Amino acid sequence: MMSDLTGKLLIAMPGIGDSRFLRSVVLVCAHEPEYAMGIVLNKPMDDLTLPQLLSQLGIEQNIKIPEDAVLSGGPVGTDRGFVVHTGDFHCEGATLDINEDFCLTATRDVLVALASDDAPRESVMALGYSGWGAGQLETEIAENAWIISEPIPDIVFGGRHDTKWTKALKLIGIDAAHLHSAGGSA
Numbered sequence: 001m002m003s004d005l006t007g008k009l010l011i012a013m014p015g016i017g018d019s020r021f022l023r024s025v026v027l028v029c030a031h032e033p034e035y036a037m038g039i040v041l042n043k044p045m046d047d048l049t050l051p052q053l054l055s056q057l058g059i060e061q062n063i064k065i066p067e068d069a070v071l072s073g074g075p076v077g078t079d080r081g082f083v084v085h086t087g088d089f090h091c092e093g094a095t096l097d098i099n100e101d102f103c104l105t106a107t108r109d110v111l112v113a114l115a116s117d118d119a120p121r122e123s124v125m126a127l128g129y130s131g132w133g134a135g136q137l138e139t140e141i142a143e144n145a146w147i148i149s150e151p152i153p154d155i156v157f158g159g160r161h162d163t164k165w166t167k168a169l170k171l172i173g174i175d176a177a178h179l180h181s182a183g184g185s186a
Contacts, residue, residue, distance in 0.1 A: 005031040005137070007099030009155065010038065010146040011168045014179050017145065020075050023165040026130055027084060027151055029096060029104045036132040039084055039104070041124065041156055042164035044069035050125050053081075054115050059108075061115040068159065073126030082126045083110045084156060089120035102156060122157040147172070 010026040026038040048070045054061055073082055083105050087097070094107040103120075113119050132140070140146055149172045155164055166176050 009149040009151045011149055013144055025164045025168045029098050034134050036137040038130045039073040039082055039126045042161040043072040044161050045072050059111050059115050071126040073128045074130030076129050076131040078128035082106045083123050085120035085123035089113055124157055
């Protein structure tokens with residue numbers, strides 16, 4: 001089995017073969033032998049912002065909330081919300097520590113915090129997640145569908161979703177113009 005990918009970025013290769021993940025950047029939130037789970041960081045939902053979502057859920061907004069887009073976190077559980085955030089917010093029994101820089105919470109508590117002075121320093125809201133069964137992600141990586149990279153806060157929390165894929169590639173020294181849809185091996 002491949003080593004633990006929890007806390008790593010997956011950067012989709014041009015030939016990924018699944019249009020839902022075309023040019024996607026995914027933060028792996030959990031990677032176990034039985035499954036893997038991540039959040040797509042660069043696919044904003046059409047016409048849905050965080051303040052709109054909080055209003056729809058009846059969450060009182062005690063502060064001015066930025067008009068950040070809600071992300072489509074992946075094709076699984078699209079009726080569930082997930083917040084990737086900095087470690088300065090923690091909900092006992094509900095927050096998953098991804099690594100020393102990033103956490104994941106999927107309860108109403110984090111949404112209430114986002115609408116108040118108790119909000120984490122940085123966060124991003126997503127509906128849905130990306131999931132893989134036992135060995136599925138490892139197979140996709142072996143088939144050159146994904147490149148693995150270290151995350152940085154600007155990729156995870158930054159608002160320029162249209163440039164995250166190219167930026168993530170540049171961070172590891174790859175020019176997107178030089179990528180081909182057919183993979184190879186050395």
